[in-house]
Amino acid sequence: MFRPQQHREKAAAYGELIKHSSDQGENDELQKLRDRHSALADNEQGLADDYDSAVNAAEQNRARGLALAAEEEHVLRCLGAAVIMQWNALPKTLQREIFDTAGSVGKLLETAALRGQIARFLHKHKNDAGRKNVPAADAHHDAKSGAAALSRWDDEGGAVPDGLPR
Incomplete structure (x- = not known):
């Protein structure tokens, strides 16, 4: 050539x-x-x-x-x-939607582990900035929805030992 x-x-x-x-x-x-x-x-x-x-x-x-x-x-x-x-200032339904969406972003076989990591992270930072902004009227709603959300997270492999992130 x-x-x-x-x-x-x-x-x-x-x-x-x-x-x-x-x-x-x-x-x-x-x-x-x-x-x-x-x-x-x-x-x-x-x-x-x-x-x-x-x-x-x-x-x-x-x-x-x-x-x-x-x-x-x-x-x-x-x-x-x-x-x-701003997590603690978000309504619980929005928190759950964000959690569900974030937990499904990873690979299918790693979803449960990712959800657990996210739940532990949120629990660890539950008292960080933003909690002071939650109105007192939401406290009753938080307690009521907390048990249902914890049960749901537990079923999905994202349970945290001390309850939901607040």
Whole structure:
């Protein structure tokens, strides 16, 4: 297989032969060969450039994708932290919906373990910021729904020994 440089060398060699040839028919044939090798050199160079561009574009896209993934991960971490900071101020039904959704994000076979980790995390941080903002009227509702929610979490593998996160 010829490379662009080899085609250019052949074209140059045919150019030299044209200079030393006196037969018009031979000159025409040599010129066709020179032109053919020049075109082949251009084609080979174009293919090589296209290949390099494709490889570089794939690398650039991959790097851009990694940067976007890192940015999205940062955004998700910030949103998650904001939800946790306001957890105790959220209605219990919304807490349960968030818990259910978060628990189903992982791999199917690891759902129970993930739900347990989330429940333990929430229990550990149950008295963190945001609890002071819960109105007193919600206390009765919290106690009433607490037993049902604890039972549900227990059935789903996310039970916490001391009760629900508050």
